[in-house]
Amino acid sequence: MRFIIIAVLLIFSVHSAFSQMYIDVAVKGGIGTTWLLNTKVFADEDYVHKVSAGGNFGGKFGFNFTEGFEVVAEGMFGFFNQKYNIKEADGDWNKRISMTQFQLPLLLRFNKNNGSFFEIGAQYTNNSKITETNRQGTKEDASYRFSPDYWSAILSFGGYMMGWDNLGLSFSLRFAYSFADILHGGEADQGTYRDYAANFKESYVTTTPISAMFVLELNYDLGYMAKSPCTGRRAFIFFN
Numbered sequence: 001m002r003f004i005i006i007a008v009l010l011i012f013s014v015h016s017a018f019s020q021m022y023i024d025v026a027v028k029g030g031i032g033t034t035w036l037l038n039t040k041v042f043a044d045e046d047y048v049h050k051v052s053a054g055g056n057f058g059g060k061f062g063f064n065f066t067e068g069f070e071v072v073a074e075g076m077f078g079f080f081n082q083k084y085n086i087k088e089a090d091g092d093w094n095k096r097i098s099m100t101q102f103q104l105p106l107l108l109r110f111n112k113n114n115g116s117f118f119e120i121g122a123q124y125t126n127n128s129k130i131t132e133t134n135r136q137g138t139k140e141d142a143s144y145r146f147s148p149d150y151w152s153a154i155l156s157f158g159g160y161m162m163g164w165d166n167l168g169l170s171f172s173l174r175f176a177y178s179f180a181d182i183l184h185g186g187e188a189d190q191g192t193y194r195d196y197a198a199n200f201k202e203s204y205v206t207t208t209p210i211s212a213m214f215v216l217e218l219n220y221d222l223g224y225m226a227k228s229p230c231t232g233r234r235a236f237i238f239f240n
Contacts, residue, residue, distance in 0.1 A: 093137075
């Protein structure tokens with residue numbers, strides 16, 4: 001008897017949740033700081049990391065099971081940079097590693113009644129173009145030194161700012177951290193860190209990309225799933 005009651009309550013809750021399903025879409029963009037993290041490089045006093053900026057822009061598709069729970073898929077074009085000042089025996093020089101990326105975050109979003117939200121999930125990143133400046137200041141293709149893609153963990157939190165009917169503007173802070181080594185095949189050859197990087201090959205340490213972004217999202221509530229009381233069929237209805 002207890003099992004039947006629990007099963008009935010579970011079915012009722014699932015049905016209730018799906019009866020509230022609605023879809024929202026958004027355009028969004030972010031700007032912040034990006035870093036290539038290598039503990040051995042950070043410990044090298046002759047290899048100074050400079051604050052580097054990155055950003056992204058794109059769109060969002062959200063499937064809301066309830067007003068408090070949403071599954072989010074995004075498609076973003078991103079820019080990732082890391083700048084260094086390198087001190088060599090015969091003079092200092094500046095290096096900049098730049099990546100043009102396509103990012104696909106898949107997130108679980110939890111919305112609260114006060115307008116705040118929390119997101120957690122994973123992001124697939126494809127590096128479509130990677131360049132770095134050499135000691136002569138010339139920009140060269142560095143794709144062969146780096147992995148073409150990698151996965152990151154995503155954590156973000158933010159809140160609703162203002163809105164008009166079905167349109168709303170929100171602001172969030174998003175962190176991305178990859179556990180993968182971004183150097184292709186574990187390479188740290190000439191030019192990756194400095195003109196001569198043999199000391200980094202001897203006891204290899206992984207290089208992982210991280211970022212922290214301020215994100216603005218202009219969201220539009222597109223429509224909801226409705227069930228006909230007569231036929232039982234579901235249909236998508238646009239919000240007015």
